[in-house]
Each structure stands twice: as structure tokens, then as C-alpha cells.
Amino acid sequence: MQPDLNPYSPGSGRRPPAIAGRIVELEAFDTLRARVANGLDDRGIVLTGLRGVGKTVLLNEMHRLADSFDWLTVRIEARRDEAGAHSVRRTLARELVASARKHNRGSLARTMRAALGTISSFNAKVGATGIQLGVDLNTGRADSGDAEVDLLELVEDVATAMAERKRAFGLFIDEMQDLDPESMGALIAAQHAANQRGWPFYIVAAGLPNLPRVLTEARSYAERLFNYRPIGKLLRPDAAHALRDPAEKRGVTYEDAAMELLLDATGGYPYFLQEFGQAAWNLAPEKCITQADARSAIQFGTEALDAGFFRSRWERATRSERRMLYAMAADNEGPSPTAQVAQRMALQASSLGPYRAALISKGLVYAPEHGQIAYTVPGMAGYVNRHHDELDSEA
Numbered sequence: 001m002q003p004d005l006n007p008y009s010p011g012s013g014r015r016p017p018a019i020a021g022r023i024v025e026l027e028a029f030d031t032l033r034a035r036v037a038n039g040l041d042d043r044g045i046v047l048t049g050l051r052g053v054g055k056t057v058l059l060n061e062m063h064r065l066a067d068s069f070d071w072l073t074v075r076i077e078a079r080r081d082e083a084g085a086h087s088v089r090r091t092l093a094r095e096l097v098a099s100a101r102k103h104n105r106g107s108l109a110r111t112m113r114a115a116l117g118t119i120s121s122f123n124a125k126v127g128a129t130g131i132q133l134g135v136d137l138n139t140g141r142a143d144s145g146d147a148e149v150d151l152l153e154l155v156e157d158v159a160t161a162m163a164e165r166k167r168a169f170g171l172f173i174d175e176m177q178d179l180d181p182e183s184m185g186a187l188i189a190a191q192h193a194a195n196q197r198g199w200p201f202y203i204v205a206a207g208l209p210n211l212p213r214v215l216t217e218a219r220s221y222a223e224r225l226f227n228y229r230p231i232g233k234l235l236r237p238d239a240a241h242a243l244r245d246p247a248e249k250r251g252v253t254y255e256d257a258a259m260e261l262l263l264d265a266t267g268g269y270p271y272f273l274q275e276f277g278q279a280a281w282n283l284a285p286e287k288c289i290t291q292a293d294a295r296s297a298i299q300f301g302t303e304a305l306d307a308g309f310f311r312s313r314w315e316r317a318t319r320s321e322r323r324m325l326y327a328m329a330a331d332n333e334g335p336s337p338t339a340q341v342a343q344r345m346a347l348q349a350s351s352l353g354p355y356r357a358a359l360i361s362k363g364l365v366y367a368p369e370h371g372q373i374a375y376t377v378p379g380m381a382g383y384v385n386r387h388h389d390e391l392d393s394e395a
């Protein structure tokens with residue numbers, strides 16, 4: 001069928017035609033929203049899962065909802081390779097100023113004027129953007145240069161102004177496990193202070209499954225600060241909706257057997273559902289997707305994932321790092337005990353350290369627990385096994 005009408009959306013962070021199977025998570029956010037509107041407190045939300053399960057899509061949806069409820073929101077994405085705390089402060093300042101502009105309307109309450117002044121002085125200190133908010137700097141607030149102190153003052157002033165309107169200050173952070181330790185500590189401390197003092201400031205974050213551990217290692221009380229929500233593959237009926245609904249809207253149906261084949265092949269992983277759904281649509285000659293179409297789509301979709309999703313990751317690894325990825329594949333989806341991986345590579349456990357660290361910083365593996373290692377994407381073991389003959393090709 002015509003690719004230009006194809007409703008599926010494979011790709012990192014791409015909004016799917018429908019957000020299937022995430023009602024519980026969206027309800028958790030709605031509860032937070034409703035409590036804020038009632039002047040009650042709640043906890044921030046942390047979404048965790050492997051790559052491709054739909055964390056970014058869900059985070060963006062919560063962000064969109066927060067904006068539509070007139071919260072003051074900021075969205076940032078943490079990166080490992082960036083210049084650390086300073087660059088986070090600059091991004092935060094720039095985004096805060098942009099977001100604050102939207103709240104700079106009508107006659108301003110005293111607290112809102114003060115909040116805009118504090119945002120301005122924070123921005124002036126880090127020199128992030130020349131955009132002006134047209135209020136006096138709140139000199140002496142959020143401009144000390146100390147990450148923790150400044151963030152706390154920002155949160156206090158902005159959240160206090162939002163509280164008056166029964167709204168909140170929402171900070172949406174993607175890939176939070178990659179945040180530098182200084183910003184991580186400052187953010188958790190700010191959330192902690194906000195919870196204790198009843199300021200409506202909420203961090204809504206997404207990250208790999210090790211994020212809860214990273215947070216608690218930064219500040220032990222982080223364990224109680226957030227509503228932790230692991231997300232994974234979709235339940236079979238939800239996965240079926242994710243495939244069927246967008247097609248039906250365009251008058252296209254799936255034969256039952258075709259649907260079963262596709263559900264088995266995708267394992268219910270959102271990314272794979274979009275990739276295979278896209279292939280099925282493009283390959284089907286008629287408006288009913290048959291079993292034969294589904295078989296071709298699985299073949300084509302697998303090849304497409306191998307050539308893109310998996311390969312782009314594999315190619316980031318050096319030859320020695322690929323050996324480590326291969327040694328992990330013996331445990332399938334894992335996790336693998338690091339000691340055993342070292343043994344398979346005929347290395348001392350201590351010699352594995354640099355490869356492990358490099359693969360973690362490239363986002364290919366993560367440590368679910370101490371002494372363990374696992375792939376960040378589902379299906380990686382299968383790819384590695386299919387392609388390990390390329391182990392020695394140039395990286």
C-alpha cells in the first residue's frame with residue numbers, strides 16, 4: 001500500500017499513531033495533576049525501561065499535558081558527552097526563560113514577578129540567552145554559581161508563584177541516568193526540599209532500568225522521593241491495538257493469522273511494532289494484510305532493524321568492545337555476571353573494566369546491579385549472534 005499514507009512511526013521519540021497500553025502511567029500523571037490543582041502534594045514520576053519501549057514518547061506526552069494545564073515546564077535531555085553541570089545549567093536557564101515568557105502575561109502577581117526576576121538573574125549568571133522577560137533581575141537569587149543553592153532558590157520562587165495559581169513547576173528530564181553527578185545531586189536535593197516544604201515542583205524523568213539505582217546512589221533518600229514506573233513490552237491485547245487501530249482508521253485490516261505472526265515477531269516491543277507495522281503496510285498489495293504479507297514484513301522488518309536500530313549501535317563499538325558484546329550474547333537478554341563475561345573473553349575481571357565503561361558511556365550496555373551487565377536494547381543478543389562473523393571487521 002501507499003507509503004505516503006503509512007501511519008506507523010518507527011524511530012526514537014517519534015509519537016506513535018496511538019499511545020497503546022500506557023493508561024496506568026498516564027493515570028499516575030493525571031493524579032499528580034489533579035492533586036496539584038487541589039493544592040495537595042504528591043511525588044515526581046520516574047519512567048524506566050530499555051531503549052525502544054516508549055519512555056520518551058510517554059515523557060513527551062506528560063510534558064504536553066502539563067503544558068496544556070498551564071504548568072510552567074522545562075524539558076531537558078541529559079547527555080554523557082556534554083560538558084557536564086555547566087551545560088545543564090545553561091540549557092535549564094534557556095528553557096526556563098522560554099517557558100517563563102508564556103507565563104508573562106496580564107497583570108503579574110507579586111510572586112510571579114519575583115519568580116520571573118529569579119529566572120532572569122539565574123540566566124544572567126550563566127549567560128544562556130539574551131531573551132529578556134521585561135522584569136527586574138531578582139539580584140541575589142539563584143545567581144551564586146553554586147548548582148545546589150541556585151536550583152533550590154529557583155524552585156522555591158517559581159513553585160511558590162505556581163502554587164498561587166494551583167499549578168506546578170514541572171521539570172521533564174530524558175535519559176536522566178546520563179546526568180552529571182553535580183546536577184543529579186542538585187536536582188534530587190531540590191525535589192526533596194520541595195516535597196518537605198510543599199512547593200509544587202515535580203521532576204518527571206525517563207531513563208534506563210538502572211536509573212533508580214543511580215538516583216539512590218546520588219542521594220539515599222531518592223528512594224522515597226519518586227513514583228517509580230518500570231515500563232516494558234506491551235501486553236498482547238495492547239500490542240494488537242497498536243498495530244490494528246491505526247490501520248483500521250484507514251480502512252485496512254489484518255487477517256487474524258497475520259496479526260498473530262506479527263505479535264510473536266515483535267514480542268510486543270513498541271519500537272518493533274512500529275517497524276514491522278510499517279513494513280506490513282508497505283508490502284501488502286491489498287487493503288487486507290495477509291499471513292504472507294506478515295511473513296514478508298517480518299523478514300523485511302528484521303532486516304531494517306539489523307541495518308539501522310542494531311547496526312548503528314554495533315558500529316559504535318570497537319573491536320574489543322564487540323568481543324564483550326558477543327561474550328554477553330551467551331546469556332541472551334541477560335543480565336550477564338561481569339565475572340563470567342570476562343572469563344568467556346579469557347580476561348581478568350579487572351581488565352574488563354575499560355571496555356565495560358566505554359560501552360556504558362556509548363549507551364550500549366548498562367549495569368542493572370553491581371557485578372552485572374546487560375544490553376540496553378531488547379533483541380541485541382539475537383543481532384550479535386547473527387552478525388558475530390563481522391566481529392573483526394573494522395570498527
Ligand SMILES: Nc1ncnc2c1ncn2[C@@H]1O[C@H](COP(=O)(O)OP(=O)(O)O)[C@@H](O)[C@H]1O
Binds near residue numbers: 274
Ligand atoms: N505506547 C506505544 N504504543 C505504540 N508505539 C509506541 C508506544 N510508545 C512508543 N512507541 C513507538 O516506539 C518507538 C520508541 O519510542 P521511544 O519513546 O523513543 O522509546 P524509548 O524512549 O523508550 O527508547 C517509537 O517508534 C514510538 O513511535
Ligand SMILES: [Mg+2]
Binds near residue numbers: 012013055056057174
Ligand atoms: Mg528515549
